Amino acid sequence: MAKPKVATTSLAGCFGCHMSLLDIDDRILKLVELVDFDKSPVDDIKEFTGRCAIGLIEGGCCNEENVRVLQDFRKHCDILISVGDCATMGGIPALRNNIPLEECYEEAYLNGPSVHNPKGRIPDDPELPLLLDKVYPCHEVVKIDYYLPGCPPPADTLWEALVALLSNKPVNLPYELIKYD
Amino acid sequence: MSENLQTSVREICRACNNDRARMMDIVLAVQAKYGCVSSEAMDTIAKAVSTHRVEVESVVSFYAFLSSRPKGKVVIRLCNDVIDRMHGADRVAETFRQELGIGFGETTPDGQISLEYTPCIGMCDQAPAALVNDVVVTELHRSTAQHIVREINRHMDPRRLVTRLGDGNNAHQLVQAMVNNNIRKAGPVIFAPSDLGAGLAKALAMSPAEVIRDIKTARLRGRGGAGFPTGMKWEFARGANDQNRYVVCNADEGEPGTFKDRVILTERPELLIEGMAIAGYAIGASEGIIYLRGEYAYLRAFLEHMLNECRNWGILGQNIGGKKGFHFDIRIQMGAGAYVCGEETALLSSCEGLRGDPKNRPPFPAQKGYQSHPTIVNNVETFCCVTRIMDKGAGAFAQLGSSGSPGTKLLSVSGDCRSQGVYEVEFGIKLRDVLKMVGGEDAGAVQVGGPSGRMVGPDEFDRPICYDHLATGGALMVFGPECNVVDIARQFMEFFVEESCGYCTPCRVGNVLLKERLEQILAGRGEREDLAYLQELGETIKTMSRCGLGQTSANPVLSTIQSFPAAYEALLKDTRTDGFRPTFDIGAALGEAQAIVGRRSVHFAD
The missing domain is CATH 1.10.10 (Arc Repressor Mutant, subunit A)
Incomplete structure (x- = not known):
């Protein structure tokens, strides 16, 4: 029987959650025995090749491309998991939610101390995704099935959750894996 | 300088x-x-x-009428409550904007005229209305709004806007207002002819304890809306161990849709003043305060004059009615545009020269009120009832109305009906009969008691108006058969969000959440779970808020869900099977960036 497939992505995140996934160390060999990776930065597959069992989402939605990717994940994955605090709550990127969008653009492209922009224009290249009015947690945009909190969630948390899901067993996360103080 | x-x-x-x-x-x-x-x-x-x-x-x-930044010499405050909007306040607003070339909340570049919105100014029976400084202008439409701006630009004198005078004392030389009383039905307690001073004389012939006993026998309950037994309140104050006691009249009639106190203050101020003097005698107070809302400043000079007249007539002053040692006088305290000051403890804060923050209860004002002295706070109408009870007897009063709610009640009727105005009816009258009287038989909904009251539909029109069924401080807003009750509830929530004093979180935050969820439902993004959310949150605000404002602010939502489930159902989307609640709107989320960057989205082209 073909192995179930897993896809991952980092939206408005820092890749820290992906690094944490790599932190499962040699268990990654076991993981590869359990699953195949589809669209993911891990294998650099850009587009979905088929239906996936699990999608891991790092980061919230700060721009239109994030929304597109997230909707694409929802379409192709049976189970979506918000991994980490940015996906779950917006996290650090959501600090901009109290600042008017225009000020964010101006700081990034016009007024920032390291900006060199002699024409003084905010770029309108379609390659640069438009920013959303604020940073949204993933579950406001699509249905999310599970949440793994943490910044990032520890490797063991990710491992336990994935193995439980793939082997169709209840997730057993001991207190040490979900406490963050 | x-x-x-x-x-x-x-x-x-x-x-x-x-x-x-x-x-x-x-x-x-x-x-x-x-x-x-x-x-x-x-x-x-x-x-x-x-x-x-x-x-x-x-x-x-x-306070809304105070500001630390300069405003125009003339401030136009357009009333934007539900009833005014129903009668075209939005068109009037548009005209003001065009004529002045400024938006609401702004001042003309020459610093002459400011334009603002204000919640109900007590003129719903002649809406849309506005305040131009202290001057009330009523029944506005596009051309009158245009005229007002041009006149003000010409002479900067709001008083010259009054070209016709209202009926009764509105034409008094100290009032000179275009306001109309619109007394549609006079009853036996407030608007019947009165024998000046008779009530007070009879009270002075009794002992203070006997006066209180009579008020209790009449079973008089507070006319502001809450319906607390007046005699009991007075007894608490009298029993308090403090010789400095105060009588305060709550003339801060801010509940949208209520304007009956305006008419009493215009036509029956002596009845009120006499009632306060009787209260002063009963509880052993020598000082009274009338807390007059800032919106009624146009009545101030007239009321000061009436206080003087009462001093001349021996209703106020020293050794009143020859009663040695009974001195009583009244001063007017102006408010400055804060709805929450209609709440009695907030009102007392305001009288003490503080922000209109409500105080913790207990202690109740009757024990520790104004400046920590025992204080009774009663509604304008309540004091008028007191005078009449003393004059005509407790028995005569108790025979009027229904058993739990004796006497008459002034109703301020406005909205979709033929004869808006003030009606003095006996308690116990069915809402349907009131609607017949006012020419609003085909009403689709009636808001009983202002935004803090409740919205009822036709299947409840046979319920009686009294404290035990449809309780009201006086407001009846009539809405036609085509009205959108959810949108009306949203407008009420807008009002509460604006008027919350911000002290406690359930009220400050909760009302905003209620309003936002209503907006989502109205925008077609609501789901069945939203109703449960609104109800749960509404109950939380109700039980957890510190004062009467928050304890009633969820009522527009709770009562419309209860009485008009079909109106909500019609707006709700079918619940998705996966339980996801789609609140995200990509179009709205991208609008701002598209404007800043100057191009359309490529990912979401449609």
Whole structure:
């Protein structure tokens, strides 16, 4: 029987959650025995090749491309998991939610101390995704099935959750894996 | 210049005895003279009355009619409550905007005219209405709005806008207002002819305890809406161990849709003043305060005059009615545009020269009220009932109305009906009969008791108006068969969000959440779970809020869900099977960036 497939992505995140996934160390060999990776930065597959069992989402939605990717994940994955605090709550990127969008653009492209922009224009290249009015947690945009909190969630948390899901067993996360103080 | 300011501000303070408790009078006088209470003025006031500057600033920042930044010499405040909008306030607003070339909340570049919105100014029976400084202009439409702006630009004198005078005392030389009384039905208690001083004379012939006993026999309950037994309140105050007691009249009629006190203050002020004197005698007070809402400033000179007349007639003054040692007098305390000050403890805070923050209860005002002395706070109409009970007897009063709610009630009827105005009816009358009387038989919904009351539909029109069924402080807003009750509830929530004093979280935050969820439902993004959410949150706000404002602010939502489930159902989307609640709107989320960057989205082209 073909192995179930897993896809991952980092939206408005820092890749820290992906690094944490790599932190499962040699268990990654076991993981590869359990699953195949589809669209993911891990294998650099850009587009979905088929239906996936699990999608891991790092980061919230700060721009239109994030929304597109997230909707694409929802379409192709049976189970979506918000991994980490940015996906779950917006996290650090959501600090901009109290600042008017225009000020964010101006700081990034016009007024920032390291900006060199002699024409003084905010770029309108379609390659640069438009920013959303604020940073949204993933579950406001699509249905999310599970949440793994943490910044990032520890490797063991990710491992336990994935193995439980793939082997169709209840997730057993001991207190040490979900406490963050 | 600034020395002039300081001198004149110091003079204003001195005229108020440099008394910190009279902060409201001081800042109102400064505002009237300079169009604002500037930072410098605040410093001067603080020094003159020996308090901290923050005390002054907290008052100035609290009230809608006060400001620390200069406003125009003339401020146009257009009333934007539900009824005014129903009658075209939005068109009037548009005309003001066009004619003045400014938006709401702005001042013309020459600093002459400011334009603002204000919640209900007590003119729903002649809406849309506006305040131009203190002057009330009513029944506005596009052309009158245009006329107002042109006239003001020409002479800057709001008083000259009044070209026709209203009926009764509205035409009195000290009022000179275009306001109409619209008394549609006079009843036996408030609007029947009265024998001046008879009630007080009969009260003085009894002992104070007997007066209170009579009020209890009449089973008089507070007319402001809550319906607390008046006699019991008085007894608490009388029993309190403190010789300084106060009688306060709540004339801060801010509940949208209510305007009956306006008519009493115009036509029956002597009935009110006499009632306060009787209360003073009953509880052993020598000082009374009428807290008059800022919107009714146009009645102030007239009321001062009536107080003087009552002094001449021996209703106020020393040894009243020959009763040795019974002295009683009344002063007027102006409010400055804060709905929450209609709540009695907030009202007392305001009288003491503070922000209109409600106080913790207990202790209740009857034990520790104004300046920590025992104080009774009663509604304008309640005091009028007192006078009549003393004059005509408790039995006669108790025979009127229904058993749990004796007497008559003034109803302020406005909205979709033929004859808006004030009706004095006996308690116990069915809502359907009231609607017949006012010409609103085909009503689709009636808001009983203003936004803090409840919205009822046709299947409840046979319920009686009284404390035990449809309780009301006086407001009846009639909405036609085509009305959108959810949108009306949203407008009410807008009002509460604006008027919450912000002290406690359930009210400050909860009302905003209720409003936002209603907006989602109205935008077609609501789901069935939203109703449960609204109900749960509404109940939380109700039980967890500190004062009456928050304890009733969820009512528009709760009562419309209860009485008009079909109106909500029609707006809800089918619940998805996966339980996801789609609130995200990509179009709205991208609008701003598209405007800033100057191109359309490529990912979401449609």
